[in-house]
Amino acid sequence: MSSIAGFLITVRTARQGVAMVGGKLSPEYQKETATLEVNAAVLSALGLAPGQRARLRSPFGEAVVTCRPAEVPAELFFLPLGPTANLLIGTDTGGTGVPCFKGLEVKLEPYHGATAGDEQ
């Protein structure tokens, strides 16, 4: 399967909270906020193994994430709120002041290219 559609839900994780204490510029924070929790069967359907990278596309942008299998519904993808998730979120708030941080329609697909951090 080349891609799977689903809904992105931004969350906070305990690992993110711990990494934040070390600083938001730390590799730990950057890594955790770019880690997507996905249903294990969805990962298999995409031909991805745990720890492999995938690309999320939304109507507002795209982001490369590392996949972590989790006990979550198949149609939901969970990504910590942070710089990676922000690449996918639009600025329309529907008059509420808050954009769509929960339930944004996205597509998940395998990613084999390089990212900005690879050269370092």
Place this chain on the structure above:
Amino acid sequence: MRHFTRYSTLAKGLFTPRGRQGKKIVVVDVRLTPTARAADYFLQIKPGTDFEVFNALRALIKGLRLGNVDPGTGTVAGVTLTAWQELAQLMQSCRYGVVFFGIGTTMSRGKEMNIELLLTLIRELNRYTRFYAIPMRGHGNVTGINHVLTWQTGYPFAVNFSRGYPRYNPGEFSVVDMLGRREVDAAFIIATDPGAHLPRAAVEHLQKIPTIVLEPHCNLTTPWAQVVIPVAPAGVGAAGTFYRMDNVPLRVKKLVDFPYPSDEEVLRALKERIANA
């Protein structure tokens, strides 16, 4: 975990001397979380069904029959009607109930209407018992700015002073909307990190305009802000007041001397400089 141990699940109080044993914890969420694992009951609902759930609970608490749901096999939001009936009974019969709700309720489908309905549910529950709803705030002292703005202007957020008097309109004067429409031509950021929390287009606009940041730490805004003024963190290098998320103000002391001024000292100096310009 601090909330669990000190304030909610495990905490012992005058009327809850047995701590966790004297409480029932119910978690309603779209996925199994560590909080759900620690609960007595976990109801896994379908995403975007908050409005449906609150409506169903209101009906069940009033003793009404849900017309389109089979009493034996029916479900609401992906959870059996029986489970909702048990929850409604539990909420009605408890001595003191609290609904802690997070951004999953406020930011998912229905948004502010979800909260309106939740608060209606809580109001109706108070006919039977004592019940509260408390929003779980994401960061320290978010409640504080809501309190101070409300006390000063009558409005909790998204307040515009451009006409010399406060005006309130989320969607028009809220930060994401104003940055998204590129209406802002200078930004003064105090004690928050838009580089980490705002959508990409909003951050890109901030990067193009003069952005001044008052911040004690390096974060995802300070590397590109035009001016960063380091300040002493409240409760460490400066005295101050935090508002706990149940709206209790807590005074914090200065613990150590810090090489930087407090937020208040910087703001006061800037105000005097502008007033005397």
